[in-house]
Amino acid sequence: MWFEWKVAVRFLYTGKLQTLLILAGIIIGVAVQIFLGSLIGGLQQDLINQTVGSSPHVMLMAEDALPRAIRISDSDLSRTVTFTVRDKGLSNWQNIVNSLEGDQELTAISPTITGSGFAIRGQKNQPIVFRGIQLDRADDIYKISSRLVEGEASVGGNNVLLGRELAEELNLSAGDTVQLRTGEGIQDRFRISGIFNLGNQDLNESWVFMSLSRAGTLLNQGSDVSTIELQIADVFASNQIAERLREAWPATTVESWQQSNEDLLTALQSQSSSSLVIQFFVIVAVTLGISSVLAVSVVQKSRQIGILKAMGTNRKRVGRIFLIQGFLLGAIGAILGIISGIGLSQIFVNLVRTPAGDPLFPVEVDPIFIGISFLIATSAGMLAALIPARNSAKLDPIEVIQNG
Amino acid sequence: MANQTIIRGENIHKTYGDVVKTEVLHGLDFKVDAGEFISIIGPSGSGKSTLLNLLGALDRPTEGRIEMADKVITELNDDELAAFRNNNLGFVFQFHHLLPEFTAIENVFMPHWIRNGAAKKEQIERAEYLLDTVGLFEYKDNLSTQLSGGQKQRVAIARSLMNNPPILLADEPTGNLDTESSEQVFDLLRKINEEFDTIFIIVTHDRHIAGRTDRILELIDGNIVRDMKAGSGKEVDNWELLAPDYCLLCREQQGEDTVLNRELARASQALFSKNNYHD
Numbered sequence: 001m002w003f004e005w006k007v008a009v010r011f012l013y014t015g016k017l018q019t020l021l022i023l024a025g026i027i028i029g030v031a032v033q034i035f036l037g038s039l040i041g042g043l044q045q046d047l048i049n050q051t052v053g054s055s056p057h058v059m060l061m062a063e064d065a066l067p068r069a070i071r072i073s074d075s076d077l078s079r080t081v082t083f084t085v086r087d088k089g090l091s092n093w094q095n096i097v098n099s100l101e102g103d104q105e106l107t108a109i110s111p112t113i114t115g116s117g118f119a120i121r122g123q124k125n126q127p128i129v130f131r132g133i134q135l136d137r138a139d140d141i142y143k144i145s146s147r148l149v150e151g152e153a154s155v156g157g158n159n160v161l162l163g164r165e166l167a168e169e170l171n172l173s174a175g176d177t178v179q180l181r182t183g184e185g186i187q188d189r190f191r192i193s194g195i196f197n198l199g200n201q202d203l204n205e206s207w208v209f210m211s212l213s214r215a216g217t218l219l220n221q222g223s224d225v226s227t228i229e230l231q232i233a234d235v236f237a238s239n240q241i242a243e244r245l246r247e248a249w250p251a252t253t254v255e256s257w258q259q260s261n262e263d264l265l266t267a268l269q270s271q272s273s274s275s276l277v278i279q280f281f282v283i284v285a286v287t288l289g290i291s292s293v294l295a296v297s298v299v300q301k302s303r304q305i306g307i308l309k310a311m312g313t314n315r316k317r318v319g320r321i322f323l324i325q326g327f328l329l330g331a332i333g334a335i336l337g338i339i340s341g342i343g344l345s346q347i348f349v350n351l352v353r354t355p356a357g358d359p360l361f362p363v364e365v366d367p368i369f370i371g372i373s374f375l376i377a378t379s380a381g382m383l384a385a386l387i388p389a390r391n392s393a394k395l396d397p398i399e400v401i402q403n404g
Numbered sequence: 405m406a407n408q409t410i411i412r413g414e415n416i417h418k419t420y421g422d423v424v425k426t427e428v429l430h431g432l433d434f435k436v437d438a439g440e441f442i443s444i445i446g447p448s449g450s451g452k453s454t455l456l457n458l459l460g461a462l463d464r465p466t467e468g469r470i471e472m473a474d475k476v477i478t479e480l481n482d483d484e485l486a487a488f489r490n491n492n493l494g495f496v497f498q499f500h501h502l503l504p505e506f507t508a509i510e511n512v513f514m515p516h517w518i519r520n521g522a523a524k525k526e527q528i529e530r531a532e533y534l535l536d537t538v539g540l541f542e543y544k545d546n547l548s549t550q551l552s553g554g555q556k557q558r559v560a561i562a563r564s565l566m567n568n569p570p571i572l573l574a575d576e577p578t579g580n581l582d583t584e585s586s587e588q589v590f591d592l593l594r595k596i597n598e599e600f601d602t603i604f605i606i607v608t609h610d611r612h613i614a615g616r617t618d619r620i621l622e623l624i625d626g627n628i629v630r631d632m633k634a635g636s637g638k639e640v641d642n643w644e645l646l647a648p649d650y651c652l653l654c655r656e657q658q659g660e661d662t663v664l665n666r667e668l669a670r671a672s673q674a675l676f677s678k679n680n681y682h683d
Contacts, residue, residue, distance in 0.1 A: 002522055003517045006517065007505075010505045010506065014504075014505040303501065304503050304504075304505070306501075307501040308503075308514070310460070310489065311489065312487060312488075312489040312491070312515065313486065313518050314482065314483045314487070315483075315486075316483075397462055398463060401495075401575070
């Protein structure tokens with residue numbers, strides 16, 4: 001192989017302009033591929049992180065109370081009342097939590113009581129969502145303690161935690177008291193022990209955390225909880241896990257994030273496919289480029305090929321000279337293209353920012369994706385060299401020798 | 405010298421074309437002994453290049469058998485032929501055919517590279533010695549494109565000797581050179597023939613060049629019409645015809661000693677003795 005490499009490298013080196021042009025083509029192709037792939041990968045990762053990062057992946061709830069049809073008379077056919085009050089809580093939640101405790105696939109288990117109501121201060125009346133939690137368990141999902149902007153993380157007794165926007169709206173700070181009222185009209189005064197920022201304006205405006213037991217009495221739930229919120233290790237296994245839980249606890253309703261975000265996932269999927277299509281055609285263009293340059297090169301070098309054959313280079317080795325050229329073009333182009341692609345995405349991250357000056361989203365540079373890109377470009381180079389290599393192998397040395 | 409036979413051709417036919425068949429060689433028989441310095445002459449279309457391609461293991465005869473350097477090359481496959489060329493044959497062409505991408509010494513290395521890969525100390529010394537022999541040692545690191553026509557041809561000769569082949573084939577080696585370079589190149593071939601005992605087979609139009617070789621095979625219309633050996637002093641008049649069974653004209657002379665045939669033979673001999681023979 002030494003001989004074939006030597007000749008291939010020399011052919012590429014002496015055809016500098018051609019080599020540089022086709023290298024530029026490959027570099028641009030691979031850079032676009034890497035840039036596009038990283039951008040879309042990063043965007044999707046970011047969207048998914050936002051969707052599943054600080055939120056439950058699977059939720060276990062009491063069985064839906066079905067809408068009850070009220071029949072006025074036998075002849076009067078339908079008069080359906082469609083309020084679906086989840087009037088029952090999970091009364092056996094303690095058992096469920098205990099049995100889920102050892103599950104390797106789950107990373108967080110947080111029993112929660114939810115309910116709606118209002119926070120009242122003076123004339124102001126803000127709609128809120130009550131979240132009764134066990135702080136250490138809820139922290140596994142929402143990381144409330146580490147996201148406090150004021151005060152301390154404590155939900156014991158009448159202590160509550162408020163979101164930043166809600167506190168601003170009502171002009172409250174840690175240590176103040178606030179009047180909270182449930183949808184059923186029960187109200188009480190609570191002490192604000194801390195103010196959190198969950199990074200989501202909706203939640204910051206409406207969520208109020210309190211202890212599970214206090215929420216139970218306030219919302220008249222007794223010892224039941226509304227939902228058991230779960231996070232899982234492999235976020236894309238949520239449907240399977242939901243299915244498993246449904247079988248284990250038939251009297252519950254189980255929802256996975258993949259079910260509730262089907263639209264988002266479909267959108268991401270089609271985005272991925274269109275990005276793949278673009279990348280595919282980039283590779284096709286690159287392959288055609290290498291192929292045509294090498295085809296021209298075979299014609300240009302036919303004298304040299306003829307003389308090498310006359311001197312005893314067999315067909316296979318002559319073909320190999322061109323395969324090596326294809327490989328080298330593909331590999332060098334891929335390496336430089338990968339570097340440029342990563343550079344491009346870094347420039348993009350640094351230049352394109354939100355009004356606040358943060359990057360729009362982190363650009364994901366996935367080593368596996370880069371490895372695949374490298375392999376594709378390199379094998380495309382060799383594939384492109386196949387036809388020129390075959391043509392060179394077919395070349396008859398006699399013709400070349402006699403015609404100069 | 406009772407030399408051993410290195411090349412033996414028996415009943416060699418070569419036909420070109422699939423639909424319209426043209427036979428270019430009509431059953432040639434010949435032998436070449438070690439160390440012979442032969443020229444093949446003949447007008448265009450006489451089949452001398454075809455014969456050289458067959459001897460160069462670049463092509464196969466349609467019929468017949470060629471034995472070279474103890475191998476029946478008509479029975480080898482393509483890869484074996486390539487290896488045979490690499491080990492046993494040196495080529496010098498009318499157009500030097502150096503690789504322009506490589507330096508003079510790299511071109512000389514080429515046959516070794518093809519056979520064994522990178523050159524080691526021994527081969528580097530040999531390549532330098534060969535370049536020195538052709539008088540181009542100081543140009544060894546020049547790209548071949550920087551050399552003159554005669555210099556390129558001398559590098560090509562050095563290259564053809566790199567793998568120490570027993571047989572060297574040259575197609576119009578001086579055809580593209582001026583008189584002075586021609587002389588230089590020819591003298592070099594002669595010197596190598598004597599020094600390395602290499603068989604030289606030179607295809608040429610040039611009667612003058614042919615006259616300075618040891619033996620002349622003349623081809624006309626795909627037949628060997630004369631096979632002559634130089635006499636003492638290598639004067640053209642002293643050329644003696646070799647064994648008559650090789651020679652078509654001789655055979656005819658033997659068969660029917662007619663006035664016409666004698667006249668024909670005399671006329672062709674007279675024509676041949678002139679140096680400015682052109683076709």
